[in-house]
Amino acid sequence: MATADIHITEETHHDGHEHDHDHGSNFWTTYIFSTDHKMIAKQFLITGIFWALLGGTLSVIFRLQLGFPEAELGWLRPFLGDWITSQGKIDPEFYLALVTMHGTIMVFFVLTAGLSGTFSNFLIPLQIGARDMASGFMNMLSYWFFFVSSIIMLTSLFIETGPASGGWVIYPPLSALPQAISGSGLGMTMWLVSMALFIISTLLGGINYITTIINLRTKGMSFSKLPLTIWGFFFTAIVGLLSFPVLFSAVLLLIFDRSFGTSFYLSDIYINGEALPNQGGSPILFQHLFWFLGHPEVYIVILPAFGITSEIISTNSRKPIFGYKAMVGSLLFISLLSFVVWAHHMFVTGMNPFLGSVFMILTLIIAVPSAVKVFNYLTTLWKGNIRFTPAMLFSMGLVSFFISGGITGIFLGSAAIDIQLHDTYFVVAHFHLVMGSASFFGMVAGVYHWYPKMFGRMMDAKLGYIHFWLSFIGIYLVFFPMHYIGIAGYPRRYYSFTNFDALNSFTDLNMLVSIAAILTLSAQFIFIFNFFHSMWRGRRAPANPWESNTLEWTTPINPGHGNWPGEIPTVYRWPYDYSKPGAEKDFIPQHIPFSETLESNFEQENELIKLEGTDSKAIVIDGK
């Protein structure tokens, strides 16, 4: 009943203003405080790109230290000021700040907000056939909470005591005690405030995504006809909804420990021989709370990228996705499992070995749905009519990274091996490949693929190829050697290795890694150029540049507010009818009824024609 109400208002509104989309809107409501999901998506994207560049730059600075410990870095003084010591070296505490901010920025601001914020916002209404998100206002709030959170995090980089420095996992007691490290002063407070706002932003976004997907699908868009992108965003939002509140609890208790003198995480601490008053807390408690978010978080980062990849690989292989149901099932299974494996980050906290084994088994089970996904990507590619668009290359790159990074997960998941490898560069290699690079490639692939829909123009493919190969090779050169460095026992987050005899080897390998990192970052500027240049100078996009099946390509090239000028198309088939035997073209979009494709229908699909009827309004709810 109520849904109908909403559609009435929307539809009448729309008919009234069909020729005048910008009726009553000005610069502020169109570009700044917009409630249109497409504009909000672009806001998230641009902010995300900014953060990605900043996060990448931070990492190159600390790579300079690791690759060239003897180098004179005085020339960075104009940018970093006193964080470069008078000997021209990076201040050791600032090194920790760099690592912390790099991690925080990349995990949360780029790969969570930048990725989900962009593509969930942009694609959910367009692909399920809705005029906008369930609540445009909440959606706008979500962006602005993110924006304020960004400003606070950014400001913390410039304060005198420096930003948070306890690692992106902010373990207390280090993060709780300003006496321990200068970054745990004001910088940490700002980190916590910023993250609290970030959590609110994510929850507002997530509530909207879930509500929209469940309630605003167009006629005929049953769950079994949803594109896998939407499934990916859907599970991401659910996982986020269940796990981010837990981070909120962890952060809340930490705030009380830091600012009000409670002892949730603190006990028996001596500083310069003097005992702190805090008694009875447990730092392990923080780790439990943190990783209960932290592990699902890594899937929040990768699941949207999975969705995007499924869509792009199927479209550009000109083949139906292999095992649609298995793809959905594995997303579901991964999401469920992601809540019961958190303690694999804590094998060395002295936990009960029996409990450790339970978590080990649960962790290793994740390899099964992960392998299903990889298998299905490969079988979709197999004997496909592959079109190597830049988006396709980046998607295939994702699959490659996911395989090479996922395999090391199995090593780390075995408690006995993890005791050796924990907190070494091996872990760094693992998660940068499987999460960082894979998810980053998914995001970039998405930008190349949906750029025409976002800006009505095409990005330059040649620059895309150069960008891809430099990034792909660069990333492997950066992270592959880290496996060796890690197995050799190099701990992560160390400022310098040259002080220890045992760790004095591998300087050449570290140098190689740093050079590759600089190259990889430089290659991203090709993308940035391509991105902004094509906005004005790119070739004008055709209506359906990739000959894709999903609904967003049925909108006008530059969709206005409300997405479809007339009625929203009805959906009759799943989104993966590529190269269907007998069909005229090698793709049949979702809104084409079976009655128009008699030559390619399967038997059971011919049955469905009856239900389509003459009155195109009566529609099959579920095509099974």
Place this chain on the structure above:
Amino acid sequence: MTSDIKIVDDAKKQLSMHPKKFGLWLFIVTVVMIFASLTSAYIVRQAEGNWFVFELPWQMWATSGIIVLSSVSMHWAYISAKRDNLESIKIAISITTILAVLFLVGQVYIWGLLVDENVFLVGNPSGSFLYILSGLHGLHIVSGVIFLLIVLNSTFKYKTHSKNLVQIEMCTTYWHFLGGLWIYLFIFLLLNH
């Protein structure tokens, strides 16, 4: 146009819910997760020993009673709205609001009693947890009171009636949830203090 409207309704009957109500339920899920994680943290921490044990003040029974009563009056408001009985909506919501404020006052009073018992926010985590749990719940009650006032306001503007129930329905859901949440916390504390 008319036929259009009917279709939208028809094709979605199975799953569709009012988006705002649905959003409220999702919000409730996030609140549940916050308290679930805090109470789990409580149990995990308690299991590690060094846990200061104290008696819960009996007045907590009273505040719990108040919150249950407020749920009853909230429901009365909802039923009155369904029956278009505007006067009793106003009375019922006012009673609910007053009970809510009483509850908050009671909770703060209980904090005072705890301080007299030498249970402080700063000190053994057993006490800190109690303050955090009841304080955070209290904040949610404050948000609920704001919601109540909004509904009260629109009742005075004749906007709450049987044809326009969404707002008061959502408020009722939220209010029952907050009451239930406190009862859960109270039982939890009774069993685990």
